[in-house]
Amino acid sequence: DAKTTQPNSMESNEEEPVHLPCNHSTISGTDYIHWYRQLPSQGPEYVIHGLTSNVNNRMASLAIAEDRKSSTLILHRATLRDATVYYCILRDSSYDYKLSFGAGTTVTVRA
C-alpha cells in the first residue's frame, strides 16, 4: 500500500489559515488523495479528495503538487472546532475500498 507522511502536530491561531502537509512519494497514477478528520468522541468525517487538480469545497481546499508526491490541506479560516486530528489517505481507484489511516496530524487552534 502506498503510504503517507504527516507531521504529528500543528498549531494555528483562530481565523487564520492552516496548511496541513502530506507527503506521498510512492503514490501511483491511480491513487486518489483523501482527507478525513475526526472530532473528539466521533467517527472520522470526510473532508475532501482529489486526483491531480486542486479541489475546493465548503470545508477546505486541497492543493496537489504537480508531481503528486505531496499535497496540502488548507483550512482557510481556522475555528476552534477545527482543532482535531486530520488524516491524509491514499486510495487506489481500481480496487481500494478500505481506508488506511495513519496517525494523522493533530491541529491546535489558539483563540
Add this chain to the structure above:
Amino acid sequence: GAGVSQTPSNKVTEKGKYVELRCDPISGHTALYWYRQSLGQGPEFLIYFQGTGAADDSGLPNDRFFAVRPEGSVSTLKIQRTERGDSAVYLCASSPDVGGRSYNEQFFGPGTRLTVL
C-alpha cells in the same frame, strides 16, 4: 437524514465473555465497513461487506472475531472469548455503491467503546 448509528455506545465486559456490537448503516448504502481504533492511533480496517457478503475480512485479527450482515443492512460484529487487548473503539462506516469505489465517501458512526476488564 439519519446517519450511521451504533449500539451500544459503551460496553464493559469481563475477560472471556462474548460481545455483540451493532451497526445500522445509512439507508440504501450497500457497502459497510468495520474499523477498530486503539487509543492514540488511527482507525484500523477489520472487514468490508458489499451487500450481504463479506468481500474482505482480511483485517479481522483472529478467529474470535466474526461479523454478519444477513439482510444487507444492519451488521453485527461478534467477539468471542474477549481479551483485554480487544479494548478499543469499534467504528462502523457505510457508503453508497456507486461505480468507482475510490470516489465514495465513507460515513462513520460514533463508535462503540469496548472495555474488557
